[in-house]
Amino acid sequence: MMTTKYEKNDFRIHEYPIYPTNVQQNLLAARFDQEDSAYNTLAGHVNQSYSQGAGLEELKALVQNHPIPTENEVDHFAITQVRKRIISLLPRLCSGKITCIKLRRTDRSQRSARYHYVGISDYHLVLPVIGSIAMEQHRDLPKGARIYGATVYADCYHAFYHVALHLIVPQQPVDPVPIHYSKVVGLDYAQDGLYVDSSGHCAGYPAFRHQAQDKLNRCHRAANRFKTGSRRWRKFRQRAAKIERHVVNQRKDWQYKQAHALAQQYDAVCVETLDLAGMMQNEPALSGKLCDNAPAAFYKRLEQVLNAQGKRLIRVDRYYPSSQICSACGRKVGKLPMDSAFTCPYCGLSLDRNHNAARNIREEGLRQMEQ
Numbered sequence: 001m002m003t004t005k006y007e008k009n010d011f012r013i014h015e016y017p018i019y020p021t022n023v024q025q026n027l028l029a030a031r032f033d034q035e036d037s038a039y040n041t042l043a044g045h046v047n048q049s050y051s052q053g054a055g056l057e058e059l060k061a062l063v064q065n066h067p068i069p070t071e072n073e074v075d076h077f078a079i080t081q082v083r084k085r086i087i088s089l090l091p092r093l094c095s096g097k098i099t100c101i102k103l104r105r106t107d108r109s110q111r112s113a114r115y116h117y118v119g120i121s122d123y124h125l126v127l128p129v130i131g132s133i134a135m136e137q138h139r140d141l142p143k144g145a146r147i148y149g150a151t152v153y154a155d156c157y158h159a160f161y162h163v164a165l166h167l168i169v170p171q172q173p174v175d176p177v178p179i180h181y182s183k184v185v186g187l188d189y190a191q192d193g194l195y196v197d198s199s200g201h202c203a204g205y206p207a208f209r210h211q212a213q214d215k216l217n218r219c220h221r222a223a224n225r226f227k228t229g230s231r232r233w234r235k236f237r238q239r240a241a242k243i244e245r246h247v248v249n250q251r252k253d254w255q256y257k258q259a260h261a262l263a264q265q266y267d268a269v270c271v272e273t274l275d276l277a278g279m280m281q282n283e284p285a286l287s288g289k290l291c292d293n294a295p296a297a298f299y300k301r302l303e304q305v306l307n308a309q310g311k312r313l314i315r316v317d318r319y320y321p322s323s324q325i326c327s328a329c330g331r332k333v334g335k336l337p338m339d340s341a342f343t344c345p346y347c348g349l350s351l352d353r354n355h356n357a358a359r360n361i362r363e364e365g366l367r368q369m370e371q
């Protein structure tokens with residue numbers, strides 16, 4: 001049997017904070033600018049040709065062949081990534097889903113640059129041209145891991161930097177666990193507390209972003225008292241950026257702990273695929289909560305944790321009407337108003353709305369598994 005080179009490998013990302021000196025910060029900023037200007041040059045040419053009626057193949061050839069003056073051997077990889085990124089957007093442009101490719105601004109909340117040749121030694125990250133940057137390597141790399149690239153991130157106020165190391169790890173073969181009927185759980189997304197499971201238990205996600213809102217407001221108000229771009233303005237902007245980063249870390253930590261708890265208790269987890277873009281459009285007032293809950297990221301992490309133990313995440317189709325079916329008698333009740341308890345007119349079942357939906361998702365997941 002033929003085996004490809006990548007079949008026995010896992011791809012993983014490890015993130016570490018890095019602490020560049022002032023000189024190194026300037027070098028990194030120059031690199032961010034360089035990638036952005038290459039991106040903008042190519043995007044500008046694509047937009048112009050598209051408005052003059054160029055087709056998909058023509059645009060692809062344009063992106064591939066247009067020379068970038070700053071391109072040299074070290075930056076070749078980064079420019080290739082920029083080209084790839086623009087080419088991936090072209091089908092959307094040509095099918096009319098987007099009207100043009102948006103140009104990058106230099107005051108984006110997060111800026112990044114990709115590096116192909118990287119190394120680590122003694123708690124330092126070694127990058128070409130820049131040299132070694134102090135790195136807080138709070139956990140070891142997995143056994144036998146090989147680094148094949150890195151992305152350096154910075155927020156636009158230069159409050160903190162971190163690096164994402166791209167790793168190739170030899171895969172540990174895991175035998176699939178036999179799934180017991182009683183050890184399958186269904187999760188239904190809930191605006192308050194992330195999810196309700198099929199036994200009616202709510203996860204109780206503490207809404208970290210909402211908790212930090214007052215602190216953030218204080219920082220932004222303080223920053224607005226000073227001239228934009230001044231030292232003290234920057235100081236408060238940096239403080240706000242650090243709080244935002246802290247929230248991201250808190251959420252990630254909570255989600256992994258919750259995923260491990262679920263993986264320990266159950267053999268399989270059924271979830272509903274969510275139409276996040278649609279939900280945000282229909283209820284813009286709730287989009288803040290939706291971003292705070294980050295259900296898509298949670299399901300991804302849950303899947304990763306389950307697969308590592310030979311267990312399964314089952315995704316139920318988003319068009320399955322989980323909230324409209326009675327979980328006791330199985331009859332369709334029809335659309336319910338939001339924020340109401342579920343009451344079945346046929347058998348008289350009265351349950352929490354999310355609890356009922358979670359029970360349906362579990363049933364549908366079990367049905368999918370038997371196929």
Ligand SMILES: [Zn+2]
Pocket residue numbers: 326327328329330331344345346347348349
């Ligand atoms: Zn019923």
